[in-house]
Amino acid sequence: MAKDKCVCKSVAEWLNTYGDMVTLLLTFFVLLFSMSTISPGKYQQAAVGMSVALGGSPPSVLTGGQTMSQEALISSKPGVYQDLLRISESEEYKGRVTIEERDEGTVIVLSNFEIFESGSARLTAQAKEVIEKVGAIIIEHTSNIIEVKGYADDRALMPESIYPSNWHLSSARASSVVNFLLTDLRQKRSIERIAEVRSGLFDVDYFYSPDRFIPIGKGDVDVVKELKAAKASYDYDLSELKKKYESGKIDSNTYQSEVDKLSKKYEADIQTIRAMYRKIEILVKRETRSG
Numbered sequence: 666m667a668k669d670k671c672v673c674k675s676v677a678e679w680l681n682t683y684g685d686m687v688t689l690l691l692t693f694f695v696l697l698f699s700m701s702t703i704s705p706g707k708y709q710q711a712a713v714g715m716s717v718a719l720g721g722s723p724p725s726v727l728t729g730g731q732t733m734s735q736e737a738l739i740s741s742k743p744g745v746y747q748d749l750l751r752i753s754e755s756e757e758y759k760g761r762v763t764i765e766e767r768d769e770g771t772v773i774v775l776s777n778f779e780i781f782e783s784g785s786a787r788l789t790a791q792a793k794e795v796i797e798k799v800g801a802i803i804i805e806h807t808s809n810i811i812e813v814k815g816y817a818d819d820r821a822l823m824p825e826s827i828y829p830s831n832w833h834l835s836s837a838r839a840s841s842v843v844n845f846l847l848t849d850l851r852q853k854r855s856i857e858r859i860a861e862v863r864s865g866l867f868d869v870d871y872f873y874s875p876d877r878f879i880p881i882g883k884g885d886v887d888v889v890k891e892l893k894a895a896k897a898s899y900d901y902d903l904s905e906l907k908k909k910y911e912s913g914k915i916d917s918n919t920y921q922s923e924v925d926k927l928s929k930k931y932e933a934d935i936q937t938i939r940a941m942y943r944k945i946e947i948l949v950k951r952e953t954r955s956g
Contacts, residue, residue, distance in 0.1 A: 745806045749773065752798055762795060770809070770951045773799055776944035784826055786815075786837035788845060792945075800846045801854055803949050805872050812879045812948040815839030818939045819885045819892055836882025842945055843880045847873055888942040895938060899931040 746764075753762040765772040780792040788796070803811065815838030817831035828834040851873040861867035906927065910920040 745802055746771075748802050748806075749799065752802075758795060758798075762799065767948075769948065771949045773803070773947045773949070774944055775799075775947070776941070780943065780945055781838055781841075784823055784828075784834070786828075786834065786841040788841055793845065793849070796842060796845060797850055797853070799947065800850050803947070804846065804850075804877075805854070805867075807949060808872075808953050809877075810879065810950040810952045811877055812881055812946075812950060813839045813842045814881045814883050814946040814948065815842070816883050816887070816942045816944055817885050818888050818942055820939075830884075832882055832884040834882075835884050836880065838945070839880035839882055842947075843878045847875060847878065885942075888938060891938045891941070892935060895931065895934045899927060899934075902927055 749762075749764055752758050753764055761775065761777050763774045763776070765774065775792070775795055778791055779789050781787060782789065815835040817835040817838070819831075822828055822831065822834065826834075828837060851869060854873075855862055855869050858867045862869060903924070906915075906920065906923050909915050910917070915923070
């Protein structure tokens with residue numbers, strides 16, 4: 666017995682035209698996309714927004730803008746924070762670059778080496794080298810506001826100094842770091858990433874925009890406060906020692922020997938405190954710039 670032939674329903678002729686139109690539109694949009702350039706900053710903001718909205722993760726600072734992900738959203742590197750840790754833990758920069766987490770954001774502290782020439786806001790060659798490495802990471806892999814804090818110690822400036830006070834000196838030091846980031850580092854990175862700049866994959870103007878940076882001069886307020894505490898401790902120990910001598914608990918030779926020890930310790934404390942504030946703090950805030 667012969668099998669019944671399948672009688673297929675006819676397809677409306679307009680569907681053929683519609684299918685051709687959709688295919689052509691898809692091809693057209695693919696062509697437009699292939700000719701376009703992606704703004705890394707805008708891409709990161711969109712990706713961060715989607716990540717936070719869908720994942721419910723609270724914002725962070727150094728892991729690709731505002732996401733808790735360990736993968737930087739616009740970088741193939743394993744993460745901004747990890748890159749900074751590698752610098753701070755390397756033999757070359759160990760003890761000179763430290764990272765601290767604070768309520769307002771992540772702080773990179775540069776210390777324990779000559780950052781500026783004495784009584785000046787001029788960066789040393791060693792400081793420029795460190796700032797280049799740290800700056801390229803935090804600037805090009807986040808869109809957050811960056812505060813740079815400069816310090817000065819309690820000692821009076823030389824009469825021939827161009828700075829009227831330590832407030833002016835500390836402000837100039839913070840501004841010197843920001844200026845270095847926005848001029849020297851920007852130019853160097855533009856050359857190193859020239860292929861990405863030309864293809865539109867790296868937007869120099871976006872990441873190195875001046876409105877991201879805030880230089881802050883801290884003056885000598887903090888160091889003076891520390892020195893006053895050290896002086897109060899020294900005076901107390903000295904008075905206690907004097908009481909022991911006057912009460913006859915120790916003789917004059919012991920008293921003088923202990924006084925010398927206290928004086929040397931106090932002088933060492935002064936030098937240590939002053940050295941603590943020969944530093945630069947770079948704060949990557951949790952706040953991102955608008956626009």
